[in-house]
Amino acid sequence: MRMHKNLKQAAILPLFLLGISSLSNAQSIDPMVSHIDSTETPGHDFFLYANGKWFKQNPIPASETSNGIFQIIQDTINAQIHDVCVSSAKLKNSVKGSARQKIGDLFLTGMDSVSLNRMGITPLKADLARINQIANINQLMTTAAYLRTIGAGSMYGLGVGQDDKISSKHAVFINQGGLSLPDREYYFATDARAAKVREAFLTYASKMFGLMGYSEAQAKSAADEVMKLETALAKVSRKREDLRDPLLNYNKMTFAKVASENPSLELQQSLAIVGLPKVDTVIVGQPEFVTALNGYIKTMPLSAWKSYLKLRLMSAYSDYLDDKTFKIAFEYSSALRGATEPRPRWKRVTDEVDGSLGDLVGQVYVKDYLPKGTKEKLMEIGTEIKKVYAERIKNLDWMSSETKIKALHKLDVMIMKVGYPDKWKDMSKMQIDKSSYASNMKRVAQWHYNYMISKYGKPVDRTEWDMQPQTYNAYYNPSNNEIVVPGCNIIVPGYERKMADDAILYSIIGGSTFGHEMTHGFDDQGAKYDANGNLANWWTPEDSTKFFTKTKMIVAQFNKYIAVDSLHVNGEMTQGENIADLGGVAMGYEAFKKTAQYKNNQVVGGLNPDKRFFLGYGMAWMVNIRPEALANQIRSDVHSPAKFRINGPLSDIDAFYKTFDIKPGDAMWIPENQRVKIW
Template identity: 40%
Template sequence: MKTKHCVAVAAFALTAMASCTGQKGVQSTSGIDLANMDTTVAPGQDFFRYACGGWNDAHPLTAEYSRYGTFDMLFENSQKQVRELIESCAAQKGTPGSKEQKIGDLYTLAMDSVKLNNDGVTPIKAQLEEIAAITDKSQIVPMMVKLANCGVGTYFSSYVYADPKNSTVNIFQIAQGGINLGEKEYYLDQDSVTVNIRENYKQYISKLFRLAGFTEAEAQQKMNDVLEIETAIAQASFSAVERRDPEANYHKMSYADLKKNIPGVDWDACLKGLGIQEVKELNVERLEPIQKVGDLMNTLPVSKHISYLQYNLIDAAASYLSDDFVAARFDFYGKVLSGRQVNQPRWKRAVNSVNGMLGELVGQMYVEKYFPAAAKERMLKLVKNLQVALGERIQAQEWMSDSTKVRALEKLNAFHVKIGYPDKWKDYSALKVEKDSYWANVCRAAKWGLDDMLSRIGKPVDKDEWLMTPQTVNAYYNPSTNEICFPAAILQYPFFDMNADDACNYGAIGVVIGHEMTHGFDDQGRQFDKYGNLKDWWAEGDAERFTERAKVMVDFFNKIEVLPGLYANGALTLGENIADHGGLKIAYAALQHAMKESPLGVENGFTPEQRFFLSYALVWAGNIRDEQIRVYTKSDPHSLAEWRVNGALPHIQAWYDAFGITPNDSMYIAPEKRVNIW
């Protein structure tokens, strides 16, 4: 049972971390670096290449990466700076319990290759033996929860967060899980690429068991057991597209009804193992996958569950054990799934691990050293300007009734805006970092996080809590709290440049802001009211008109061939595509307002309008391997970077006007066929 903060926030992109120092690549106050472009390509033929071709050529994929873009560049730069912060803690030999001691000792353990390789499988040996000692199905759930207390996910997921229909109160929630490949299609699809991934997955499972000391025959049998359980769970699971329906993910019930609806799981043992005293009400996102788990627990031989539980332990621990475990895990998840050729160096993996377990402790040091107060002040002004522009866009929609517009404006004005870093930091005093083993500290950190989360059951939602660390290059919208959040690390070039003019900043960070605001009104966000409650607040007929317009976007992206024979998933990426569409329109309108007060001229041969779109495109510059394209297309709600440019801009009239795009250009779309929502 994977216990985590499973909140469906709408993030701007895949998570990365970075720093806020320097403005690398800025050539003038226009914010445009001509070297990033490829002007041999016409803007109306391939705007992604036109705007980003020079950058892409200058940053080819190295063996370490399956995707490398501006996000990854910032992440890479910041890793070095965060490394300095962390290593300074390690050098200080801080007093027991201090920030310096926890950060320093954890990093030292992660870096100690001699100890890790000498220990081998020893750090998880006792846990493997404890699982092997199971003799009765009544012991499965208690063991599942023991592993959950160590951060090991198994049959399903659970978390504590706002009741979707009573957003002021935290409730216990249960969701599908239990399949380590993430999406059900990996287990069920029969195309040659997916079949090959499954075959490699089987080899990986077997190898992990052999490394853990099992014989070849035992490893083969256990691999078959694991695939049998994961495939059965996959068959009952819901797809990524189906999981995007908030209403369908809401099945609130009493604890008594949970035991009645899903009798196959020993819920009393589950809650007892988690240390939960009482649950009166809870939400089960989807019943069928959990019911299937209950059936499996009661019908399959205990030996198969032993194999499944042992595998999940080994797989979760592999990254924190000896080099042979690390290499085996990378060979599958890194090489086979993503196309990467070599693993990150140990120091990078160690930095990432410390950031993952002690994120806000590192964040405090990061903000103190790298985040300028002036950036927050300018962001607040930008956010306000974007709110005004979105309000005007809402008022201008002819398809929306007046009563819905009123409530939409109320929701817009109720946005909770977070910029930079939290006002209150997490308290890590109860988390001990000791020198026994790397894995033991991973378990302690997981238990600390789990206890912190479970302590919130039945308590008011803390709307000041942050769901990303300040050193994360990203932004998000959370429908349950109606908040937009912009961590400190995204406030840097090419997203935000204190030295660049408004055309550059509105095209980059302005679109990011508009993107997150639009999430409050995309196909998912629009179903939540200004208080964060899942509630139908739209006037009769408006939702149908919205859906009709959104379908144009779904159909458009469904026709994009991202690889030979592989097409984009317009339904899966609908929310993010709507947010890009709205973000572009809102930010462009805000730029026009800003230029009334502070007119801008031609810079580097480009008008302000052209620089707006060039800045937007540069945010998505990057290269990607075919393997990673397949992973993202199957599971990521974001469109691929290329299509967040070439798929989004042809629906924006201002882009046509700025670059003189005509019906003779291949990217041209007739006005009546364009998306028009916000």
Template identity: 40%
Template sequence: MKNRSSRPWLAAALVLASCAGTKPAAPVATTAATPASAPTETYPKGVGLDMADIDRTVNPCDDFFQFSGGNWLRNNPVPSYASSWGPRNLLGNRTQDMLRKILEDAAANRNAAPGSNAQKVGDFYAAAMDTAAIDRAGIAPLKPELDRVGAVRDAAALRAEIIHLQDLGIGVFYRVGVDIDEKISTQYAVQLNQGGLTLPNREFYFKTDARSEKVKAAYRAYMQQVLELLGMPAPMAQLDAATVERIETRLAKASRTPVELRDPQTNYNKMTVAAAQKRYPALDPKGLLAGLQMGKAQEIIVGQPAFFDEVNAVLKTESIPDLKAYLRWHLLRSTASALPTPFAEAAFRFSQAQSGAKQQAVRWKRMQAVTDQTLGEAFGQLYVDQAFPPAAKARALEMVNNIKASMAEHIQTNTWMSAPTKAEALKKLAALRVKIGYPDVWKDYSTLKISRESYLKNLLAARQWENRREAAHLGQPIDRNEWGMTPPTINAYYNPVMNEMVFPAGYLQPPFFDPNADDAVNYGAIGGVMGHEMTHGFDDQGRQYDAEGNLRDWWTPQDAAEFTKRAAVVGRQYDAFSPLDSVHVNGQLTMGENLADFAGLTVVYGALQKQLQQRYGNGPRPKYDGFTPEQRYFLSWAQLRRTNIRPEALRQQIATDPHSPGQYRTIGPLMNMPQFQAAFGCKEGDKMIRKPADRAVIW
């Protein structure tokens, strides 16, 4: 989904490394290394954790990130085509191999029924992979769109062209779409939000440090290179690039920061279309809605009213030629991947400055990703048929139910929350919907025309189809069968306005979820993700939505103040983490994800204890690979987040990503958990252990 309400939160992944050929492990030591004289014992081998990845020269109570995966980190450098590398990438490669086979089979099938998913997926991928045809065609497929921009002569024609580009999924100046009304979750509403920038967010336009200046230099070079590829003389390309930067800087100055965008209340501003028309006449909201098939709307939700004041001013004060330069640039930027090779290479060089990747991923991987983004559920049906057994869904649901029961117990026994707030929290938890694997009702692509004629035409047609499908929701009942991710996605999310959490089939496979692994490993891996997504409903953002998904304050003032005080401790802890010189984690930007990690780990630990009690009663609990279930739980969580990342990508992540770097997602919650301290026999004074008075405790 497109707007802020769907919030598909990134969940990192755990890769399964084979234990074959490794020696049985000695019991874990809480000193730097197992003493040579320590007695050895033989333990049964476990599934899901690779003992060879553990660095036993590191004390787990000093640095659990390095202890749990230090050997893996040394042996798995970032490949040249990637900006970061973790177990999730390895699973991604395995999944991509399967998806490639599906796509190549579909592309080779010239006898697929016209209009079928197989025909559309096969033709889309075949056209995308035909680089010879793309290079031969040059910019001819885009020429009708470029000519439309070139034909603009006045303000009325400019507004019409903005509408047309929005219809094609090219977000010039702002983003507009139909999504659920966050304060009336039984209705859809038109929503306008800030946008229209090439750089990742407003901060990049104003920072003057060396790293930011390098990215801005790449941005300027990117624009000039692409405009020259279009056929512009170098001086004109340079002039147009400077014009685009000047207009985008105006938009950036009026934009809210990433932290400000996290406040759902201040980003919800409903007004009548008539009021919006009066406030933003140059924008012409009434004409915009009519042109995008949203004309029946009587109200709109404006995310950032001051930003749209500036858009209105830009449209009034900038010259038509300069505004055309801005539109032309975003048209080119949005379609670069579907243009001849030099355009795609220029786009990669710009992304390279941000990510640090040394070379571009091979084309089939890039086009597989675009096919998934564009025809995700048509493609996803072909994937699910091969990759997702029903037993996986049943086991996953069982785990979710156990974690829900643990969360309910944590709410009921909470010592700082009052009875009225607890009642509302339990009501919300009971109403939580869970989606596993794939949609119950698939998207109907029957009206979308896809052929092998042109990759670019297919891309624009699919974007327009999706925008119009979304617009058609207006005035209709809420479609609760919709998914914000495709089935092969190795990820999960919580959507507060639907009060639902979603786990695509791509996530529910080894090593994230392995039916052959012991409970501790599965609860630490996919269970940790489930707890994370579930407790997003109670993080600093999610707690503002009620059981029905309405943005409504259901907390007593005292409880809200207590929550805020406790969350602030988490924020301060993460502000102090510094992975690079002079670069600190932003505790406010990452607050929601950090709170979900804290709460999720605690809640799922409780669920694991219940599962172990049911399985073993008060009897002994088996060790695998020499580790107790509790130790394997924390190891599973940590190995899921081991990541090598390039410095450029790490800086970019800290500036833009609501998730903390993997090392701090590993150690941050554990430093506050007495359960971790007990599991590994840590003592106060160890680096992984905070003093009780300094610990963050939410649930």
């Protein structure tokens, strides 16, 4: 993916939805140029040079963990979605079961703080009572299976998805999971930030148990039990960087074998409860975790497992309950991510409506807010990037003709889904009413889980989208060999009533979106899938060795970057996204060189085409983030921090050095023979 889904912002800045192109009507003060911090030099820190003035003028709001381009755009989208929510909630006679009825009622129950505070945790009382009544391992595992269907997953991950080696079929997957902290490293890291997060989690857990009626001593004991249990699970969990190899995390076994070797998991009953009564094979991601969990279920006290399930349930629903419960959850979140005050209720509820009813909201969004011609413009840019990619592959000096033929075929058949789907998900069976926010969100979770499970045994629908047109993000799916670019990616901040020039379009939409996602088909993971989306080796041994030698170079480059305190970027964990960033900016630049703006050396905003392109790429990752959130990202996110998504790949682009006169001694200088060049 090109960016994070969870970045929001409070302030709404002027936005331009792409319309009719006009270079001649350039504004007197170009929006992008106004971001430049002249106290910085390009060779010292291009991230701050390109964006520093904007950061100084737009500090991170107290309710946010970051501020920047994603937040600007997402907040504008959220304001539009909020209008959809409010207008839907005001309808007096909306048809029951209609999109507007469901959107309106979910929004109303989320905004009704009076009712939420009156009910407290009552909406969860029946489920908490069910956990209290657990008397043996069978009841423990079947209750855990039920909780998984309502969004309170625990112990391990269980789902249905495309078989990595047979992409035309769906398979059942079992993976490690069940941790409350963002990543296993939080349980063992010795630095002050990790210790603070563990302390905050214990405080949070104790307060949550207090809400459930525990005495202070009982609550502390239960919190300690949960931490001990989760630390044991974390110990047998693979590191995030080790989860990146699809071959090492693909272990297909017969269901009978997995069930017989792990009897404590009660898999036959557990799978039946979630809607999978007849399963022949299972793909186990991390067999050693499953084996260890099987042992822990027997050896850990039943009381600890019950406390664990209760906390998982409360954590899953804390946003949908009363203010007291939400406040306790926010205090923990603040320690983890740094925001000092919660976001306004209307923003939180709008987010939930969008996330829960995305396809229903999307239909309204496309009709009322997405500019006409969006699909066509996105496809035009994507097609140009694809052409350049083909040229680059043909001219590679390290790849053999045999492998080039297969790489070009994979690129040629790569599907580009842009704008919005031609067919929307059928959400008619999802029931939303005015009963309570938590009850509605429980039914939402059940619908989404059942929707996933129902795919088992059915043909793979390669037309399906996993994002909505109003989601400012994009993704590559290796099993479908497809890139998906939602319509709102057409938004570019700061340009009124005219299309941004090609330097910006080809850096942001062309490079950091299309080029980035296409490169995922050829990064350290995507390169292991063939043109049909199957996990298979299509490389000659020599080419494979050369490729992974190059990927090791980018790992080493990013390992050197210090993000916050003494925490370095994890080059191994982030290498796929770093490869995609490098490929994206390279493809975007080559495609831009074919435009009239570049060929005619048109100056816009006082910048020649080269400077404007690279500054446009700098704007693509204009994100300022709190130290707490940055530390969390380093440990749990496969994306490098925004600063290094700019400075890292640009340090490998020769044209960048020439454009900004980067010289030895500059912080961003890398000797030419050490610059990473892959695609």
